[in-house]
Amino acid sequence: MGNINLTLISLCILFGIGFGFFAQRAGLCIVTGITEIFMGKGKRFLALISVIVIICAIGFSILGLKPAGELRCFGIYNLLAGIIFGIGIFISGGCITGSMIKVGEGNISSIIVLLSMIPGMALSVYVITPLIKNSFFSKKLLLTDIIKINRFYICAAIIILAVSILITVLRNRNNNKPDKAISRK
Amino acid sequence: MKFKKIHISIFMGVGFASLNVLMYFLIKKFWIGGSSFLPLIGICGEKNSFIYALAVNIGFIIGAFISAFLCKEFMCKKPSFSQILRAVSGGILIGFAISICPGTCTTAFIVGIPMLTVSSFIVVAGVAIGVFIMYKLSVNHNR
Numbered sequence: 001m002g003n004i005n006l007t008l009i010s011l012c013i014l015f016g017i018g019f020g021f022f023a024q025r026a027g028l029c030i031v032t033g034i035t036e037i038f039m040g041k042g043k044r045f046l047a048l049i050s051v052i053v054i055i056c057a058i059g060f061s062i063l064g065l066k067p068a069g070e071l072r073c074f075g076i077y078n079l080l081a082g083i084i085f086g087i088g089i090f091i092s093g094g095c096i097t098g099s100m101i102k103v104g105e106g107n108i109s110s111i112i113v114l115l116s117m118i119p120g121m122a123l124s125v126y127v128i129t130p131l132i133k134n135s136f137f138s139k140k141l142l143l144t145d146i147i148k149i150n151r152f153y154i155c156a157a158i159i160i161l162a163v164s165i166l167i168t169v170l171r172n173r174n175n176n177k178p179d180k181a182i183s184r185k
Numbered sequence: 186m187k188f189k190k191i192h193i194s195i196f197m198g199v200g201f202a203s204l205n206v207l208m209y210f211l212i213k214k215f216w217i218g219g220s221s222f223l224p225l226i227g228i229c230g231e232k233n234s235f236i237y238a239l240a241v242n243i244g245f246i247i248g249a250f251i252s253a254f255l256c257k258e259f260m261c262k263k264p265s266f267s268q269i270l271r272a273v274s275g276g277i278l279i280g281f282a283i284s285i286c287p288g289t290c291t292t293a294f295i296v297g298i299p300m301l302t303v304s305s306f307i308v309v310a311g312v313a314i315g316v317f318i319m320y321k322l323s324v325n326h327n328r
Contacts, residue, residue, distance in 0.1 A: 004233055009240045011212060016244020017251065018204045019216055024252035026197035027190075030291050034316040044191045049294060051198040052205075056299035059206030060215075068215065068297040069288020069304040078304045081289040082311015083318070085219075085282035090319035092275025096218040096283075097291040100242060104249025109264035112272040113279070114222070120280025122226045128285065143301035154301055170191075 020104060029098030031089040043169045050166040054159050061155035067140035077136060205295070208241075215300075216241060219283030219290035228284075 033045030089095040102110035221238030253259040297305020
């Protein structure tokens, strides 16, 4: 462990307090959201994710893009990890964000979820990864590295898609409201 | 005007996303979910990046506590044996998945897609498949 900047640590904790506050009020939990979508009640989650994607895409495209993950073995390990993660969050009843929110709300089983991640991480990092390390190609890739188009165009496409989802969700919501005159009759 | 749950979610989502962009602008770091817990097994990342991410998530829990306390939603809940069993097995699977491919978490939805990270698009598809399999199994089991 090298030098740790204490000012940066304090700043990170302050940002974290803000993230936790907004996430708790927003009810940001991936497993709840995806399950709501499968149950046909995913409007709130779709609107929330759309808003986050719109703002972050605008901000990040202006400030510059930096990969937020690695492509491993041409994406096969990413897909497998995603499936295992999906199964794990469904069994435990909350993704990592959801579990951290629940810890803040006083849910003890979410503390157990976060602590149980330690043996899982150790198994993967110290046992499985050394065994398969030579077999995987690992690269930090952006979509702009594959599709040779300016990042602003791709971000614009994603923003347009997210805005359309948001408008559809909000419009459907307004259309679903019962007409007062009809409901009185 | 009375705000509904969806409006509150959207406003708070705006706050969350703006804070994420502001943090990236000020300290060149963005919010990370799962990989931030890697320092607990001794992996600190490049230039201690995971330690800073862990600090963000310690603040996250404090922030969630403040919000829950202010809204009178804070309540200590003692889990049953089956809940503990589910928490342990789910936690192990989550820990395994996030460390086999860093960026496999909420990060893929919130940061990865706006950052146009290729792996995040694949992860999002994988998570949807995983949750769908479990959802179908639980629906069939409850019938």
